[in-house]
Amino acid sequence: MSTAAPAPLVFITGASSGIGQALAARYAQAGWRLALVARRTAQMQDWATARGLGVDRCAVYGADVADPSSIVAAGQACIADQGLPEVVIANAGISVGMDTAERADLDVMADTFALNNVGMAATFHPFVNAMVGRGSGRLVGIGSVAAIRGLPGHGAYCASKAAVVAYCESLRTELHGSGVRVVTVCPGYVDTPLTQGNRYGMPFLIPADVFADRAFRTIEAGVSYRVIPWQMGVVAKLMRLLPNAVYDKVVQGRGRKRRRDGVDSPR
Known part of the structure; x- marks a missing residue:
């Protein structure tokens, strides 16, 4: 008698809230482990x-994604306990305002890069060779529409998400022809705890479950890059086309992300 193959497995970081939790719910709905x-x-x-x-459907791994050894160990434990995932989603990230004139905010930038960038590479690391050996898999990097242009007070976050896009593109070209696809998903404004404290307008804001459904379908299709919702993709492209002098005027007076110490920048 043949044994049925186990349901496919997805590995998601930052799964305790927000986009990560919404993605977990969407994959669970589709029957994934x-x-x-x-x-x-x-x-x-x-x-x-x-x-x-x-336990047959869900396993929980404690890890600090900003610590490469910690997240690599979690990935290795996943392979040992549950098998090699079909999809790995590097979703964990932080968004904190910064002012380059403040010494403490250099540490904010370092922490942001450690989690949003090095943490993403460390998340993928345990799975790359095994997926290549199998000839299939999807490595998903969660970027942001903030990668398209820099925003005042968002230097650390915008720079880190621009790096996510470039890193995922580099990885995609490295894995071309291996059967492993690299998918970059750039959310616009999604209603999560990360955005609920924002002090500026958030056009085309969508609920987390709506984002998760669209991201699920994007990942399943193996699309290399997508902004969700698409309207923010159009806005971002238009903003990218603006001459610097015009763009600089457009963003003046825009609200800024609150800094870690809660004190607003004087600029």
Whole structure:
């Protein structure tokens, strides 16, 4: 008697809230097995239990994505315990305002890059060779529409997300022909705890579950790059076309992301 193949497996970082949790819910709805990663393991386990996801459907791994050894160990544990995922989503990230004139904010920038960039590469690391050996898989980097142009007070975040886009493109070209696809998903404004404290307008804001459904379909299709929602993609492209002198005037007076210490920049 043949044994049915196990359901496909997705590995998601930053899965304790926001976009990561919404993606976990969408994959669970589609019948996938889940490997959920974050520092807040109890919160993830409570979420899984509330949805009736037993150990056969969901495993939780505690890791600090900003620490390469920690997230690499989580990936290795996933392979040992659940097998090699079909999809790995590097979603964990932070967004904190910064002012280059403030010494403390240089540390904010370093922390942002450690999580948003080095953490993404470390998330993918345990899976690359195994996926290439299998000849299939999807490595998904969650970027942002903020990668398209710099915004005042958002230097660390915009720079880190621009780096995400460039890094994923580099990885995509390296893995071309291997059967492993690299997908870059750039959210516009999504209603999550990360955006709820923003002090500026958020055009085309969408609920997290709507974003997750569109991202799920994008990843399944193996699309190399997509902005969600598409309207923000159009806005971003138009902003990219603006001459610098015009763009600089457009963003003057725009609200800024709150800095880590809660004190607003004088500029």
